[in-house]
Structures are given as C-alpha cells and as structure tokens.
Amino acid sequence: MSKHVLAQNQYGKAENRIVKVTRKGSDGSWHEIRDLNVSVALRGEFRDVHLTGDNANCLPTDTTKNTVYAFGKEHGIASPEAFGILLAKHFVSSQSPIREAQIRIEEYAWERIPVPTRKEQHSFVRKGQEVRTAQVTYSETTGLQVISGLKDLTVMNSTNSEFHGYIKDKYTTLKEAYDRILATKVTARWAHSALAADDADFDWDQSYKKVRKNMLEAFAETYSYSLQQTLNQMAERVLDNCPRVNEVRLNLPNKHHFLVDLEPFGLKNDNEVYFAADRMYGLIEGTIHRDGVQPVIATSDWIVA
Numbered sequence: 465m466s467k468h469v470l471a472q473n474q475y476g477k478a479e480n481r482i483v484k485v486t487r488k489g490s491d492g493s494w495h496e497i498r499d500l501n502v503s504v505a506l507r508g509e510f511r512d513v514h515l516t517g518d519n520a521n522c523l524p525t526d527t528t529k530n531t532v533y534a535f536g537k538e539h540g541i542a543s544p545e546a547f548g549i550l551l552a553k554h555f556v557s558s559q560s561p562i563r564e565a566q567i568r569i570e571e572y573a574w575e576r577i578p579v580p581t582r583k584e585q586h587s588f589v590r591k592g593q594e595v596r597t598a599q600v601t602y603s604e605t606t607g608l609q610v611i612s613g614l615k616d617l618t619v620m621n622s623t624n625s626e627f628h629g630y631i632k633d634k635y636t637t638l639k640e641a642y643d644r645i646l647a648t649k650v651t652a653r654w655a656h657s658a659l660a661a662d663d664a665d666f667d668w669d670q671s672y673k674k675v676r677k678n679m680l681e682a683f684a685e686t687y688s689y690s691l692q693q694t695l696n697q698m699a700e701r702v703l704d705n706c707p708r709v710n711e712v713r714l715n716l717p718n719k720h721h722f723l724v725d726l727e728p729f730g731l732k733n734d735n736e737v738y739f740a741a742d743r744m745y746g747l748i749e750g751t752i753h754r755d756g757v758q759p760v761i762a763t764s765d766w767i768v769a
C-alpha cells in the first residue's frame with residue numbers, strides 16, 4: 465500500500481485571453497468589446513488520472529480552453545461574473561467526475577476613442593495604464609533639447625484594418641486579412657523645436673494633451689493597410705497640428721489578435737471571437753521629422769511590449 469496520500473488537486477487551462485467584439489446598431493457599425501483573461505480550474509474525481517494513468521475522468525485542459533472561446537460566441541460576454549457562472553456550471557453539470565469548477569477572470573477595461581466625425585465606433589483605448597515621459601538636455605554649446613513622450617498607451621481598432629499584398633516566400637504562411645483587429649501599445653517620443661524649449665510661457669501640459677489627442681484621433685480615423693502606415697499617419701498628424709514639434713518617434717508593437725477557429729464546434733466566427741496573443745509581437749518602429757530638421761531621438765532602444 466502506498467505511504468503517500470494524494471490531497472487537493474485541480475487542473476484546467478489558465479489565462480485564456482479572449483476578446484469578444486459585439487456589433488450593434490442597424491448596420492452593426494457600433495462595436496462593443498470585452499477583453500478577458502479567463503482561467504479554469506476543475507476539481508473532482510481525478511484520483512485515477514494521478515495514480516494509475518487512467519484518463520477516463522480527465523476532460524483535457526485543451527477542451528476547457530475551447531469551451532471558453534466557444535461560449536464567447538454562443539452566449540456572448542455580458543459581464544465577467546455572468547460568463548464565469550455559465551462556464552463553472554457547464555463543467556460541473558456536463559461531466560460527472562467534475563464536482564467543482566473555479567473560473568477566475570481578469571477584465572481589461574477599454575474606453576472609446578471618440579471620433580465625432582463618424583457614426584461607426586470601433587476605436588478603443590485601455591484605461592489608466594499610460595505613463596508620461598520627458599527628457600531634458602541642456603548643453604552650453606547647443607542649448608536646451610526637450611523630448612516629451614508617453615508609454616503604455618494601448619489602443620485597438622476592432623475593424624478598418626487589413627493586411628495583404630505582402631511578399632510571399634517559401635516560409636510565408638500568414639493568411640491575407642481583409643478585416644482584422646489592430647491593437648498596439650504606443651510608446652511615443654517627440655522632440656520640440658528650440659522655439660518651444662526656450663519659451664518660458666510654453667504650456668507643456670497643453671502640448672502633451674494635444675499631441676496625445678492627435679495621435680489617438682489619427683489611430684482611430686486611419687483605415688489601415690498596415691501598422692506601418694498607421695504609424696506614419698499618427699506621426700504626420702502630430703507634425704501637421706503641433707507646430708513646435710519637429711520630430712516624432714513611435715514604437716508600435718503589433719499586438720496580434722487571432723480569429724479563433726470555431727468550426728470544429730459547428731460555430732461560425734464572424735470576426736467576433738479573438739485570441740489575444742501577448743508574445744510574440746510585430747516590432748514596428750519609425751521616426752518622422754520635418755524636412756530639413758536633423759532627427760535627435762535615439763533609435764537604439766527597443767521597446768518591449
């Protein structure tokens with residue numbers, strides 16, 4: 465007889481990142497999103513699974529993951545609590561060895577980026593994460609240099625993004641996308657002209673707000689054929705509207721959202737249920753400056769998403 469006792473045990477799939485897009489309005493152009501990180505833990509009659517290698521009572525963790533995504537499509541996500549209740553009850557009531565299910569959910573909150581010029585609403589910014597930055601250098605010979613910036617400003621367009629027509633070599637497997645989610649965590653730095661730096665009355669707070677607003681609006685309004693194109697639009701919008709900014713450098717990691725294949729469960733995924741991957745990410749960076757102005761912002765540091 466074994467001297468050892470199998471005590472508490474549980475298993476499931478942790479950190480299923482699901483983004484659910486719901487289209488509202490008569491033409492579906494008003495988008496709502498829910499962005500969850502869902503972890504499933506199952507408890508029950510799993511003695512044999514651990515002790516004898518008999519898996520007859522084991523619902524695969526992979527199935528628990530699939531259930532999260534399929535339930536997103538079938539039931540929608542009214543709230544983290546309501547979604548958790550549906551899942552927890554499902555596991556316990558559908559498989560007799562499962563006696564308890566615990567669903568832990570983190571929800572990431574998004575706010576709308578208002579675009580007054582259009583009825584379609586599908587642009588969002590993550591709440592409360594961003595950090596404002598500033599780098600000031602004063603030199604006896606060259607004077608003041610002020611580089612303002614921000615980091616961790618996460619934004620998403622749930623439509624109006626395509627990516628196709630790219631090089632295809634023997635290693636290319638990416639499918640062309642005609643309607644995808646475009647999401648990125650913006651790190652931006654912008655260099656001011658000496659006119660701003662030397663002006664004692666220059667309103668830095670106001671300038672920050674204006675640059676941020678222009679970047680957000682350009683992100684939301686650009687119908688994108690690549691994140692590189694969106695990057696250029698965001699920087700150009702700032703240079704167009706902020707005369708004392710000479711140069712903008714953007715790091716825009718492409719935070720991939722993959723459509724989940726729901727066909728094996730007899731469900732059609734009409735660009736509604738996405739898996740949000742946090743690694744790897746596309747590395748998209750660039751500097752845009754006024755013609756005739758020497759760029760000054762360092763290009764060497766990579767930004768980790």
Ligand SMILES: O=c1[nH]c(=O)c2[nH]c(=O)[nH]c2[nH]1
Pocket residue numbers: 627638689690691692718746
């Ligand atoms: O906007 C994009 N730009 C790329 O260069 C790229 N590469 C890729 O795989 N997906 C994307 N998306």
